[in-house]
Amino acid sequence: MQIHQHAKLSVAPMMDWTDRHCRHLHRLLSRHALLYTEMVTAPALVRGGAVHLLDHGQAEHPVALQLGGSDPAELARAARLGTEAGYDEINLNVGCPSDRVQSGTFGAVLMKSPELVAECCEAMRAATSLPVTVKCRIGVDDQDPATVLPQFIARIAAAGVTRLTIHARMAWLAGLSPKENRDIPPLDYPLVHEMKARFPALHLSVNGGIGSLDEVEAHLSAGMDGVMIGRAAYHAPAQILCAADRVIFGAQTSDSTPEDAARAMMEYAEAHLAGGGRLNQITRHMLGLFAGRPGARAWRRMLSEGAHLPGAGPELIETALGRLEEAQAGAESVCAHAANPV
Known part of the structure; x- marks a missing residue:
């Protein structure tokens, strides 16, 4: 192209x-x-x-x-x-x-x-x-x-x-x-x-x-x-x-996902930190990655509050992703209960 x-x-x-x-x-x-x-x-x-x-x-x-x-x-x-x-x-x-x-x-x-x-x-x-x-x-x-x-x-x-x-x-x-x-x-x-x-x-x-x-x-x-x-x-x-x-481009491929991107950014962050960089230089761009999704606020808060701390590493992204997935599972459970009340 x-x-x-x-x-x-x-x-x-x-x-x-x-x-x-x-x-x-x-x-x-x-x-x-x-x-x-x-x-x-x-x-x-x-x-x-x-x-x-x-x-x-x-x-x-x-x-x-x-x-x-x-x-x-x-x-x-x-x-x-x-x-x-x-x-x-x-x-x-x-x-x-x-x-x-x-x-x-x-x-x-x-x-x-x-x-x-x-x-x-x-x-x-x-x-x-x-x-x-x-x-x-x-x-x-x-x-x-x-x-x-x-x-x-x-x-x-x-x-x-x-x-x-x-x-x-x-x-x-x-x-x-x-x-x-x-x-x-x-x-x-x-x-x-x-x-x-x-x-x-x-x-x-x-x-x-x-x-x-x-x-x-x-x-x-x-x-x-x-x-x-x-x-x-x-x-x-x-x-x-x-x-x-x-x-837009007519690609015959599956759509990307923000979860996969977040995981890939962990490896990228590790290389950046090894070169003397700071985690928040990367995570500040990731705050809106899950905008509009359940758990997005917790995701933003964890990255915002934790990425600037001394010793912050890629595991913060993994932890924040886990919290987000928990929030999403909780939201799905609530929706399922609402659809099928006892």
């Missing part, structure tokens, strides 16, 4: 969340969904020499590196570093609205500078043989999305970019925090769908507020090439990813 086919369903790049431990967990749940790194800034790689930010495991593939920056030459060098590190795609962030990103003149503020974005993309494409993609908003501040977005897409396409992910919200750079920018600006899915109709040759994915596989299927049925899920894939990963290979 080629990289653009994996983009039929992807997990969004999310700062402080989609690190390599999170991506390892997500890959255990879905073999096919495209995963993204947290945004890595080009200055950190090129000027700061922070190449450790490119660390990832072979098990994570297919995985894309998202870069932040606005200097074409610097982004080109960062793209080359990402290529050498073994990533499958290089993505340019034109959507993050944080103050830190704005002060660096990249992220969502670049929606105001399509010519500069195009120049950055051209430089990156010249520096790597990997696909160079863009993740953007529908507009920022007082821009008219219906006017700005097609102009932006046309300019980026002219620079040779063939795949974009569009977060279907405006970004308000003044007056809203990054968190508020994820919720308050209204979603405009019809505009994103219209962009697919206007640019049929491009591979366009929609992002923003999508929380179930049913919604993913609805967007795909409406003509979108791909769907990117963010917070829902983090807070309830099993609900999004366990059936994704079968439902």
Whole structure:
């Protein structure tokens, strides 16, 4: 399967969340969904020499590196570093609205500078043989999305970019925090769908507020090439990813289970601890693994309270899993009694 086919369903790049431990967990749940790194800034790689930010495991593939920056030459060098590190795609962030990103003149503020974005993309494409993609908003501040977005897409396409992910919200750079920018600006899915109709040759994915596989299927049925899920894939990963290979990609395989993933993460955690890591660096990404299931609260509590303690090891995951299974058995017993009262 080629990289653009994996983009039929992807997990969004999310700062402080989609690190390599999170991506390892997500890959255990879905073999096919495209995963993204947290945004890595080009200055950190090129000027700061922070190449450790490119660390990832072979098990994570297919995985894309998202870069932040606005200097074409610097982004080109960062793209080359990402290529050498073994990533499958290089993505340019034109959507993050944080103050830190704005002060660096990249992220969502670049929606105001399509010519500069195009120049950055051209430089990156010249520096790597990997696909160079863009993740953007529908507009920022007082821009008219219906006017700005097609102009932006046309300019980026002219620079040779063939795949974009569009977060279907405006970004308000003044007056809203990054968190508020994820919720308050209204979603405009019809505009994103219209962009697919206007640019049929491009591979366009929609992002923003999508929380179930049913919604993913609805967007795909409406003509979108791909769907990117963010917070829902983090807070309830099993609900999004366990059936994704079968439902979205048509795989003739059994769905994955969060129980199997939890057990596999024990072995992964053991290796991480042997290398000097801490258990909570891994388990913090596992808290939502059983969201909506009996025992989920006990699972979260045990991992949250125990993983940071000195000497905490993979056996904590095993203990928490045992408690969860006990809670599930108890819930099933109650249901059976209710269905067949004495």
